[in-house]
Amino acid sequence: MSITRRRLSPGESRDAALDAARALLIEAGPQAVTLKAVAARIGRTHANLLHHFGSAAGLQKALAASIAESVTANIGAAILKSRETDHNSREVVDLTFDAFDKEGAGALASWMILSGNRDALDPILDAIHRLVDMIGKDHAHNGQSLQEETLHLVLVALGDALLGGPMAKALGLPREKARELATNALNSAHLHLRD
Numbered sequence: 001m002s003i004t005r006r007r008l009s010p011g012e013s014r015d016a017a018l019d020a021a022r023a024l025l026i027e028a029g030p031q032a033v034t035l036k037a038v039a040a041r042i043g044r045t046h047a048n049l050l051h052h053f054g055s056a057a058g059l060q061k062a063l064a065a066s067i068a069e070s071v072t073a074n075i076g077a078a079i080l081k082s083r084e085t086d087h088n089s090r091e092v093v094d095l096t097f098d099a100f101d102k103e104g105a106g107a108l109a110s111w112m113i114l115s116g117n118r119d120a121l122d123p124i125l126d127a128i129h130r131l132v133d134m135i136g137k138d139h140a141h142n143g144q145s146l147q148e149e150t151l152h153l154v155l156v157a158l159g160d161a162l163l164g165g166p167m168a169k170a171l172g173l174p175r176e177k178a179r180e181l182a183t184n185a186l187n188s189a190h191l192h193l194r195d
Contacts, residue, residue, distance in 0.1 A: 014052045014062075016042045021063045025104040030111030035059060057117050064108055065123030071099035072131040079135055089186035093179050097157045106161030128154065149189055156182045 020041040024032045035049045035056050053059040075095045082088045100106035105124065112120045128150065136146045160178040168175050 010052070013042075013044065013048065017044070017049055017052060017059070018063055018066045021059060022067065022104070025063065025108055026102070030060075030104070030108045033060060033063065033108075057120060060108065060112060060117060061120040061123060064105075064112070064120050065127070067099070067103055067105050067108070068124040068127035071095070071103060071105065072127040075099070076131050076134055090179070090183045093153065093157075093182045093186065096153050097160055097179055097182070100154075100157040100161035101164075106158050109158065110162060149186060152185060153182055 017038050020038045021033050024037055024041065033056075035046050035053070038059065039046050039049050049059065053062055075092060078088075078091045078095055082091065100109075109121060109124060112118065132146055132150050156178060164178050165175060168177050174180075
């Protein structure tokens with residue numbers, strides 16, 4: 001008995017590979033995101049993935065771009081929504097922290113830096129830059145710059161994803177303390193805008 005695989009378009013094949021890579025990243029960490037593992041997960045060949053991504057580094061860069069685009073789209077939507085209603089800094093903080101922790105962007109970024117694949121960070125940095133440009137386009141920003149707020153939030157979220165749990169435990173603080181501190185910092189910056 002032979003098993004017939006459904007033929008996927010190149011776009012569908014690439015999307016399936018990125019979905020599988022993202023699942024592997026979340027389940028087992030960045031070291032698990034290999035061409036062989038992704039190919040096995042989606043029932044394709046190693047050669048098929050080489051065709052789409054060129055190398056494991058190409059797959060990781062495409063994964064970083066995919067994560068960055070979906071995350072910044074969600075954060076951007078939350079920011080625009082908060083402008084229409086009462087400003088909700090915690091929602092923006094939670095989305096940013098979740099992107100680096102639960103969606104694996106922190107582990108992936110660290111893995112790329114430590115493995116010398118710094119170019120793969122470009123999609124993340126580019127997506128954040130586009131988000132800041134989009135947010136600042138029609139919104140006057142006084143006091144601490146939007147770029148400074150973004151830098152602070154991203155670095156705190158990245159640090160929390162990598163070391164937040166053990167550090168909070170060692171200091172006898174609740175696990176959510178870094179999110180609370182980041183929210184307070186954003187709220188403080190926005191209170192100064194109203195003064």
